[in-house]
Amino acid sequence: MISEKMMGLGKKRSVIREIFEYGNKRRQEIGAENVFDFSLGNPSIPAPEFVNETMKRLITEKDSVALHGYTSAQGALPVRQAISDHINKRFSIGATPDLLYMTCGAAASLTITLNALINSGDEVIVLAPFFPEYRVFAEKAGAEIKVVKCRENDLQIDFTALENALTKNTKAIIVNSPNNPSGVVLSEDTIKELAELLNKKSAEFGTDIYIIADEPYRELVYGDVEVPYIPSYYNNTVVCYSYSKSLSLPGERIGYIFVSPRLENCTDVYAAVCGAGRALGFVCAPSLLQYTVAECLGLTGDISVYEKNRNILYNALTEYGYTAAKPDGAFYLFIKSPEADANAFCERAKKYELLLVPGDDFGFPGYVRISYCVSTEMIEKSLPSFLKLIKEYR
Ligand code: PLP
Numbered sequence: 001m002i003s004e005k006m007m008g009l010g011k012k013r014s015v016i017r018e019i020f021e022y023g024n025k026r027r028q029e030i031g032a033e034n035v036f037d038f039s040l041g042n043p044s045i046p047a048p049e050f051v052n053e054t055m056k057r058l059i060t061e062k063d064s065v066a067l068h069g070y071t072s073a074q075g076a077l078p079v080r081q082a083i084s085d086h087i088n089k090r091f092s093i094g095a096t097p098d099l100l101y102m103t104c105g106a107a108a109s110l111t112i113t114l115n116a117l118i119n120s121g122d123e124v125i126v127l128a129p130f131f132p133e134y135r136v137f138a139e140k141a142g143a144e145i146k147v148v149k150c151r152e153n154d155l156q157i158d159f160t161a162l163e164n165a166l167t168k169n170t171k172a173i174i175v176n177s178p179n180n181p182s183g184v185v186l187s188e189d190t191i192k193e194l195a196e197l198l199n200k201k202s203a204e205f206g207t208d209i210y211i212i213a214d215e216p217y218r219e220l221v222y223g224d225v226e227v228p229y230i231p232s233y234y235n236n237t238v239v240c241y242s243y244s245k246s247l248s249l250p251g252e253r254i255g256y257i258f259v260s261p262r263l264e265n266c267t268d269v270y271a272a273v274c275g276a277g278r279a280l281g282f283v284c285a286p287s288l289l290q291y292t293v294a295e296c297l298g299l300t301g302d303i304s305v306y307e308k309n310r311n312i313l314y315n316a317l318t319e320y321g322y323t324a325a326k327p328d329g330a331f332y333l334f335i336k337s338p339e340a341d342a343n344a345f346c347e348r349a350k351k352y353e354l355l356l357v358p359g360d361d362f363g364f365p366g367y368v369r370i371s372y373c374v375s376t377e378m379i380e381k382s383l384p385s386f387l388k389l390i391k392e393y394r
Helices: 004-011 015-030 049-061 064-068 077-091 105-117 133-140 159-165 188-205 266-280 287-294 304-320 342-350 376-391
Strands: 100-103 123-128 144-149 170-176 210-214 237-242 255-259 332-336 367-371
Touching: 049 064, 049 287, 064 287, 077 100, 077 255, 077 287, 100 105, 100 266, 105 133, 105 170, 105 210, 105 237, 105 255, 105 266, 123 133, 123 159, 133 144, 144 159, 159 188, 170 188, 255 266, 304 332, 304 376, 342 367
Parallel strands: 123 144, 123 170, 170 210, 210 237
Antiparallel strands: 100 255, 237 255, 332 367
């Protein structure tokens, strides 16, 4: 008998993948230029040229055996040193290489961190709307998921709901800002209030409650918006970072876990991270990528493209009568469905070749995700379809 649960996960395609496959069919039938596919969160801007140059240079100049060989399980020391120096330069937090663990992207960072923290029966809080894989990762680690919905008007944390959800079994809360699927950045006031509440509740329960800060979109913010660095506000924080979106390298699988030095038992938590990495077989992240990102710290692709897309889409859609919390980051817009059933709305959108993702899987029914990491030309061409679609509801 094999694992029914794993077989189920393998057989069930995500809603996003279903829509993408439908898009492939339509692209063949009517031509790619006529399909407005807003389903995937795949960066549409190229990696900075310096990333490619660095890779080429490493391949031609670095000793090949060393470059392609195993690094330490937690990542090459010079790489971890460079990243911790970079973190300190930006956030003055006292990062050290022995609190950093290199991973294959945020997915691995999250999986390892959850396995490091969770004992069976522990609860993990996720704030809806949330990245659907949190449920898969947390449940596999043995946790019970508790969903707390954000406030509908601005998608900041609903502290009354959160306080009610916290129990002595709460081990962690996953915080994702800028957020997938909404693009919303949690404000400094929100993070301060969150830290205060978690400190109060940990003291009351006599437990440790960790924030797992999932930050693949940290660098993708527009205008003068600042994303508060959670370890600066709350001691029990583990950061899960990825270069997938900031450097447009999602297929290369590279990121890291950073255990805050302000965490009281940080060396034990880091040991548990190393242990979970070992138990899951997530040791020694791809070495070429480790050495590459260490030389590209602080770089991003040309994110002005995303900002332009956001402005065009947000301004046009709100003018047409759609409502959405303004996204300050990432490359997603989360609009309220004009009918209660977002699935029905997304089906109707297909009539206009608009491929949108219903919010149900993000724990937020009645809303719809639009990924605007697509060409600006496609966005401009799609606007009349969005207008025709909402006119059906007038
Ligand atoms: N967390 C969030 C919120 C995401 O949106 C994604 C990917 O889209 C991930 C984690 C996984 O990122 P990675 O490709 O680095 O594994």
